[in-house]
Amino acid sequence: MIQIAVVVPVFNNEKTVAEVVQSSLDIGLPVLVVNDGSTDNSAAAIAGLGTERIDFPKNRGKGHAIRKALKWAKANNYSHIITIDADGQHNPQDIPRFVEKIKEFPNRIIIGKRDFGENVPGKSRFGRSWSNMWIRITSGGVTPDSQSGFRAYPTAHLAKMFFMGSRYEFEVEVLVRAVWAGIKLDWVDVSVRYFKGEERVTHFKPLRDNFRITVTYTLLVIRKLLLFPHRKRVKEVAGGEK
Numbered sequence: 001m002i003q004i005a006v007v008v009p010v011f012n013n014e015k016t017v018a019e020v021v022q023s024s025l026d027i028g029l030p031v032l033v034v035n036d037g038s039t040d041n042s043a044a045a046i047a048g049l050g051t052e053r054i055d056f057p058k059n060r061g062k063g064h065a066i067r068k069a070l071k072w073a074k075a076n077n078y079s080h081i082i083t084i085d086a087d088g089q090h091n092p093q094d095i096p097r098f099v100e101k102i103k104e105f106p107n108r109i110i111i112g113k114r115d116f117g118e119n120v121p122g123k124s125r126f127g128r129s130w131s132n133m134w135i136r137i138t139s140g141g142v143t144p145d146s147q148s149g150f151r152a153y154p155t156a157h158l159a160k161m162f163f164m165g166s167r168y169e170f171e172v173e174v175l176v177r178a179v180w181a182g183i184k185l186d187w188v189d190v191s192v193r194y195f196k197g198e199e200r201v202t203h204f205k206p207l208r209d210n211f212r213i214t215v216t217y218t219l220l221v222i223r224k225l226l227l228f229p230h231r232k233r234v235k236e237v238a239g240g241e242k
Contacts, residue, residue, distance in 0.1 A: 002106060004099060004152075005052075005078045006031045008086050009065040014041040016088035021046050023092035024084060029099075032072060032081075034065040042086075062149075063170025067163060074159040079106065082152045089193050090150045097188040098152040105186055107157070107234045107241045109178050111143055112150030112190035131172060131213075138220045141179035143187060146172060150190055157183055157233045168209045169216040176220050182234040184241070 006024045010017050010033055017033075024031050032052040035043055037059035046053075054068060066083055073081045082098050084090045094112065101110045116125060131146040149171060158174065161181065165173045175185060234241050 002080065002102060003078045004029055004080045004082060004102065005073055005076075006092075006095065007034065007066065007069040007073075007081045007083045008032070008051075009034045009036055009062050009069070009083065010038055010042050010046075010086040011036040011059055011062070012038050012040045012042060013086040013088075014038075014045050017042050017086040018045040018049065020084065020086050020088060020090075020092060021049050021051060024095065025050065027092060027095045029082075029095065030078075032069055034069055036060055036062065036065045061167035061170075063163070063168065063173075064166040066153075066170060066174075067166070070153060070155055070159040073155040078155055080152055080154055083149060085149045091191045091193070094150070094188070094190040097190065101186060101188050102152055105184070105241070107154055108184045108186040109154070109175065110152040111145055111185065111187045112148045113145040113187040114148050114150075114190055114192040116192075134217050135172065135175055135179075138217060138224055139176040139179035141175060141185045143175065143185045145187065146175055148190075154183065157181065161233075164219065165212070165216055167212060169212040172213060173216050173220065180230040182232040182241075184234075 006029050008021055008024065008031060021031055021033060030052065032054065033046055035053060035055045037056045054072065069081055080102050082095055084092060090112065098110055128145055128147050132143060135141050135143060135146045161177060163170060163173055163177065179185065
């Protein structure tokens with residue numbers, strides 16, 4: 001039985017998180033907020049909105065927040081989580097697109113393919129293409145937007161899997177390990193809003209986080225070259241997946 005929860009990882013997004021959470025609740029799905037050690041007024045901004053909540057006393061990273069959400073979802077009998085960023089770039093009105101795709105392909109990771117218009121920075125375009133290439137090299141999986149954080153995850157499979165990453169590198173690692181486990185990648189079209197100047201809030205540290213991602217890809221390539229097989233959690237059967 002398909003039961004879906006929306007997950008909003010939050011770290012110092014006091015200006016945007018309330019709108020994201022309320023708009024997600026308006027879709028009609030339960031919402032879990034993972035407050036990843038915010039030091040601003042993010043926690044106060046969402047107080048009383050009727051969400052489930054997990055609070056970390058200090059920042060542990062987006063990957064750690066999602067991994068915790070997967071375990072929470074499994075323990076609370078949710079078959080899937082849909083992750084949406086708290087910075088306002090994603091539109092919660094796109095959530096129903098994930099729900100329909102989940103119903104059609106419940107064993108897949110579904111990624112929100114962002115509409116990259118003319119206002120998207122060139123480095124974002126390059127980063128997406130570069131990451132897509134390495135996903136294909138390390139796993140054979142194909143996706144048009146491996147850097148999008150707007151995703152649907154099948155809880156039962158992923159909550160049991162091993163992951164190294166706890167920050168942004170988790171979002172590439174989970175795709176590679178999922179494909180190794182027999183979980184296909186799929187996508188839906190979503191809109192994206194980019195803020196400029198002081199309106200833009202990002203916690204991605206280019207030097208630190210690109211180094212983490214590079215190390216993660218290196219370790220994944222090494223694992224790919226090892227001879228012992230990966231455990232298949234989803235298998236192809238006649239007429240679909242099991």
